[in-house]
Amino acid sequence: MSDTLTLSATARERAGKGASRALRLEGRVPAVVYGNKQEPLSITVEEKALVKALNTGHFMNSVVMIDGVGQAIRTLPKDVQFHPVTDRPLHVDFLRIGEHSKVHVDVPVVFVDEDQAPGLKRGGVLNVVIHDLGLVVDAAEIPSEITVSLKGIEVGESIHLSNITLPNGATAADEGDVTIATVVAPSALKSSEGDTEASAEGETPEA
The missing domain is CATH 2.170.120.20 (Ribosomal protein L25, C-terminal domain)
Incomplete structure (x- = not known):
């Protein structure tokens, strides 16, 4: 069975390209958590931790627990955008899921x-x-x-x-x-x- 991964996150209040660029300079990656009939939640995750999770080779088919923004959120990664030249992660989409969701x-x-x-x-x-x-x-x-x-x-x-x-x-x-x-x-x-x-x-x- 695929391992459960955990990423620590912080809430993201600012939006837009300028704000996202500033976050990346700080070593953080903008992300959004959506789905499960709840409002989307804008967050950031540490780039080093995200890259480590990506390097497991099974990030996209692992349950990822988002920590640090209140109650832990069970998610499934749905999309990761990468820089076309450097391959650094630019943005991540996470889908909220229940413990036994299909x-x-x-x-x-x-x-x-x-x-x-x-x-x-x-x-x-x-x-x-x-x-x-x-x-x-x-x-x-x-x-x-x-x-x-x-x-x-x-x-x-x-x-x-x-x-x-x-x-x-x-x-x-x-x-x-x-x-x-x-x-x-x-x-x-x-x-x-x-x-x-x-x-x-x-x-x-x-x-």
Whole structure:
């Protein structure tokens, strides 16, 4: 299950580009908490703490507790804006959620058992179609990753949504049996097969 993160915040009274620029010079990042039928709350969070949370690799699919503005607020990050040149975070949107709210999150897909995939042993290449799988899940049960086994997969075979086991209580956000990944033949093998076919077509029967 994904870890719960905590960010200390302060209320933000000033709005506008000038105020936001001044906050960033102070090492703070403007943010807003909205949703759950309550008024939006403008806050700031410390940039260093935010960057540390972002570097966990699962910030966007973690419950983030916003502290320091009265009662702790349970949220889910919905958007982070970054500077186009420096990649510094410029603004964050947090969605208020209940402890057991149903939330939509994108969860990383992790592939295992590569050593038990005949197609890969033959030189096949894993072509990942979906890197992050959209799930609707209880906010208290957000998985940190979805594990997909490659055991027994041959060249030319695909892994579909129906082939994997989702966490208990989770449903896929996308409709249909989407393709998660395929094992494709390496270009060298394709080229070799193509040359063989071409040679066979070019042969003329002996008289």
